[in-house]
Structure formats: C-alpha cells, structure tokens
Amino acid sequence: MVQTYDFVFSFHLVKNILGITNELSQVLQEGDQDIVTAMDLVKICKKQLQMMRDYGRDSLVEEVSNFCMEFNIDVLDMNHMYCPQGKSRRKAPKLTNFHYFHVDFFNTVIDLQLQEINSHFNEANIELLLCLACFSPANSFSSFDKGKLTRLAQLYPCDFSTMDLKFSELKEMVDLSKKLVETKKDKVYPLVYLLIKLALTLQVATTSVERALSAMNIVNNQMRNKIGDQWLNDSLTVYLVNDVFNAIDNEPIIHPFQNMKSPLRQL
Structure with missing residues (x-):
C-alpha cells in the first residue's frame, strides 16, 4: 500500500x-x-x-x-x-x-x-474578534482602535442605543461634557461628569497661575518691592486682563479727577 x-x-x-x-x-x-x-x-x-x-x-x-x-x-x-x-x-x-x-x-x-x-x-467572526482585540493591553494597548470599538457596539444593537453611539463621534473633552449635559447623563454619572469638569478647569487654572507668576515678576520689580498686597493684586489684574482694560475709554475715568479741587489750593 x-x-x-x-x-x-x-x-x-x-x-x-x-x-x-x-x-x-x-x-x-x-x-x-x-x-x-x-x-x-x-x-x-x-x-x-x-x-x-x-x-x-x-x-x-x-x-x-x-x-x-x-x-x-x-x-x-x-x-x-x-x-x-x-x-x-x-x-x-x-x-x-x-x-x-x-x-x-x-x-x-x-x-x-x-x-x-x-x-x-467566517467573516462575521473575524470582524468580531478583531474588534475585541482592541481591548488587549499588550504593548501598551497598541491595538486600541476607536473605530473598531464603535463597530463592536454596532454589532450589538440591543445593548447599545443610537444615543450611546453618538458619543463615539465626540473628539474633545469639551464636546463630551456638553453631550453629557444635553443627554442628562451628567445626572446619571455625576462622578464622571465631576472628573471631566476638574480636568477641564485644571488646564485653565494651571495656565492662569503660570501667567500670574510670570506677571508678578514684572509688576513686583525692584522699584515696587514694597507695594502692598491690594495694590499688587490690582496691578496684576490690569496686567493679566489688559485686553479688557485696553477696550475701556480713559476719558470718562480721568474726567472726575480733573474736576476735583486740590487740597493744597483750598489752603
């Protein structure tokens, strides 16, 4: 044989x-x-x-x-x-x-x-497995793919509504916070919404502090090293939001002081 x-x-x-x-x-x-x-x-x-x-x-x-x-x-x-x-x-x-x-x-x-x-x-099983591969933590989640995760949610329409899929279209954290409020999910997930707010305000707060420290070195120089806290705060405010104060006309502010009589003249 x-x-x-x-x-x-x-x-x-x-x-x-x-x-x-x-x-x-x-x-x-x-x-x-x-x-x-x-x-x-x-x-x-x-x-x-x-x-x-x-x-x-x-x-x-x-x-x-x-x-x-x-x-x-x-x-x-x-x-x-x-x-x-x-x-x-x-x-x-x-x-x-x-x-x-x-x-x-x-x-x-x-x-x-x-x-x-x-x-x-088959083609359906292969697509499903490739979508699931996005959750693999191997190589620091190198297989993560937002598009495939969205496709995975689409394969289970009974578990993910059309409203849920709208969140996949968001690109920035600001958009996410707005969408949470629009869909009332900020009430459903209050802690998540709080974390998003903290993340958004942290960037602004950090930038403001850095600008304030930089401005302090300019305003509180050697010639003004003895100014008080209130004067320093007022000076920093004018410096940091100078775009607002530049839009204000100086004449209405100067005019009342021009009409005031000097105490020396009264003597």
Whole structure:
C-alpha cells in the first residue's frame, strides 16, 4: 500500500496542506494569543488554500510523478479507468484516474479544509474578534482602535442605543461634557461628569497661575518691592486682563479727577 501512486499522492497532498496551515495551527495553540496576528494568518491560509485548489493541481501531479519515478513506483496514466486497491474493475466506479485524483480527491480534500476554517472563522467572526482585540493591553494597548470599538457596539444593537453611539463621534473633552449635559447623563454619572469638569478647569487654572507668576515678576520689580498686597493684586489684574482694560475709554475715568479741587489750593 505504501508503494502505490494512491499513497504517494495522498502523502504529498497532506504535506502541502499542512505546510500552509502549520503556522496558523501553532498560533492558535498558544496560550496568550495575538488575535490580530491570528486573524491575518486565517486570511492568508484561506487565500493560499484557494490558490492551491485553483492552480496547484499540476504542480502536485508533477511532484508526485517525480517521487514515484525516483523510488520505482508505477505512475498511473490519467486517461485510464480508476481501479481502487483491493477491488475488481467490474465493481469500481466508472471514473478515469484524472477525474478521481483531480476532482474527487484533490478538490474534495481542499474544500473540506476550507469548510473547516470557514466554519470557525467566517467573516462575521473575524470582524468580531478583531474588534475585541482592541481591548488587549499588550504593548501598551497598541491595538486600541476607536473605530473598531464603535463597530463592536454596532454589532450589538440591543445593548447599545443610537444615543450611546453618538458619543463615539465626540473628539474633545469639551464636546463630551456638553453631550453629557444635553443627554442628562451628567445626572446619571455625576462622578464622571465631576472628573471631566476638574480636568477641564485644571488646564485653565494651571495656565492662569503660570501667567500670574510670570506677571508678578514684572509688576513686583525692584522699584515696587514694597507695594502692598491690594495694590499688587490690582496691578496684576490690569496686567493679566489688559485686553479688557485696553477696550475701556480713559476719558470718562480721568474726567472726575480733573474736576476735583486740590487740597493744597483750598489752603
């Protein structure tokens, strides 16, 4: 049985299929699976099996024929009628060797492999797994993808409403705070809303403090190092919001002081 064309053909066919699926099998057996890599290998494996089915038959026949000639195994004539081992020709199905090996054997085995892979990794399952991969903390969450997370929510319409999906369109924290208020979710998630407010005000407060410290070095210089706190505060206010004070007309402010009589003149 080993030194027959049937066995050699089967052996080389299985060897070539395992050569295509081996890397995928190794990845799927790992305890800590890289889903993104595994799904890429699934697609590659499917493509290579399909290419083997469409274009790999002739190369396999040549490979089998060379092996048989090297080890003195009879090479079958593909135009002759096929006769299974241990059966008479009268009871054998009326098939040529070409039809049996190329259609009933070669195509059927590869189709079974593709069917098995597709049953476990169809397009919907692959998309779902790739979306779930966004939660992987590996490599500092390098697989995080906002678009795929949104797509994952769309795959579960019973759990995520249209209103929930609107939050995925937000780009900045300010937009998020506005949307929370508009949808009344600031009342549902008060602590989250409080954290967002603190994060937004912290940036403004930090910038204001830095500007105030910088302005203090200008206002409270060596010539004014003895001014009081109130005068310093007033001077800093004018300096920090100078755009407001520049818009104010000076004449209405100066005019009352011009009409005041000097105490020296009264004496």
